[in-house]
Amino acid sequence: MMPLADEVQHFAGAPHWTWYILFYFFLAGLSGGSYVIATLFRLGGEPSDEPAARLGYYVAFAALLPCPVMLILDLGTPLRFWHMMWNTTPGAAGLNFKYWSPMSVGVWALAVFGAFATVSFVETLVRDQRIRWSLAQRAVRLLDGILGRVVMVAGAVAGLFIAGYTGVLLSVSNQPVWSDTWALGGLFLASGLSGSAALLLFLVRYRRSAERSAGPLVVSERLYAVLELALIVIFALTLVPAGTVDTAFGFPWILLWLVALTGLVPGIGGLLTGRLAVTPEGVAVSVGSASAVRSVAIPVLVLLGVLALRAAVIFSIQ
């Protein structure tokens, strides 16, 4: 960040990025976050975490599918979506890639992450014997060794990027609020991870073999929530010198921020009361026997918070 001017002036017009972009940001965070969590389970967890890892790869793929659709529909000329990747300027035709433009980088990152998410999704289908073609099984065996680890790690790095670059994209502009802070990339990433952990925790209810991974998911969600809260504070503080705190947090946006902060309550509250404690089996409570409040309402609350946070950031300046 360059030093802020004594008096920060913003005269830029709003780009009118609305619902498609909001839900793209939301789903990209969940997709990237779920892939990262799945990979961490597989590489750093125990054998009993494998069902949760597979669940994560399913979620990553499912959440990713609508993303390009939303990005394309948001364009003024949707049929020219491919112009993002191929410059059609007469006499200058060729690949489009601007490392200094997060939108340009994001398009390619989405394509790369899409490839990893698809490979991991198909691999999981094969390992779950939902695809039984011998050719597919032979291909998946290639991923048993170091190649599989490389794919997962590379996919997780791409997933982290996808979950966070959307915030950087907003900052790389001349808009009030967005361009006044460096915290949006980290904030969206932490929020995406928090939402992903909550979503997986909810879905574990429907994949009982993954129940043993609920403990780490609970603890992870608590830590992500702390990170997200810290970044919200940093975000607000970085707006002070620019004088745009009111723009971001004024009425009615404060209502969305309250929803976002409410979504952090389960994580922060859990950390305050239970710290990082889990039982030796890795789970504080049988997910199947947990109350509906814990299993359904809390993940929904967290996910609503993730959505509200993005809505507050995107809409408050428009």
Place this chain on the structure above:
Amino acid sequence: MVEITPGRAYGFFTDTSVCIGCKACEVACKEWNALAGNEPVFGDGFDNTGSLDAQNWRHVKFIDNVPDQTMGTGQGKAWLMMSDVCKHCQHASCMEVCPTGAIIRTEFDTVYIQPDVCNGCRNCIAACPYDVIGLDEHKGVVQKCTLCYDRLQGGMEPACAKACPTDSIQFGPLDELRPAARQRVTTLHEQGVTQARLYGDDDSVYGGLNAFFLLMDSPQAYRLPNAENAVLPRRNNVGGYLGALGTAVLAVLGSVLALRRRREPAAETPSDAGTASVPAAPPVPPAPPAPRETEAGEQ
């Protein structure tokens, strides 16, 4: 008649001290570029155009500058009038962020949006510090002043400059316009109009503006960022990515911590009130020998 040669830098010098707010420039621009225009905006002033956008590539600003105290004869200055337009910045924010390569610099050193390449992503709108660009809802692409690219190719000066009755808008090669503008400021200062100043004639604002102005007040009064605030979007790349990287590292460390905690014996029962009264999970069966054995039918 200005001779127009490809390879030479051209632009506008807009002298707001002689603008009378007639809006001939707006009309000429719309006529030549076949812009439909918007519904008029009726506020409390004489400006019913509103702002620059996809339909208004020239916009005469009427800035209420009525002084609080009564002024003497000849000192009154009720309005600042300025025919605003795309600045065709040397370091153009729109061009910097455009992911399609639709925004180019022409052979006349102007900034041009290719309508057949743009896909309407609107990233340039978020980046333009002057609120110049707008999305044409019908065409699905963004539009702004082209500095009459087609007229320049035909050897004609832009429509707005040709129509301006007071020569407030002057078109020409930059290397001729800039000295003329500086001379004009000197003349005004000699006449006691000390508030006259140039904006964008040097590289202090976005590397220099091909459409630069003589202003009668501070740039902020015209909603133009001063040199200190004339910054490019890419300035936030490093901070933004570093913030995300730091977050990623902390998040992964947190995840690893969460996974490791399970392996350690629990010295304490979780005190989470929500879980305390719920029966614990049944004993966990031994981990399967193969970490990725199939689980068909589980979901």
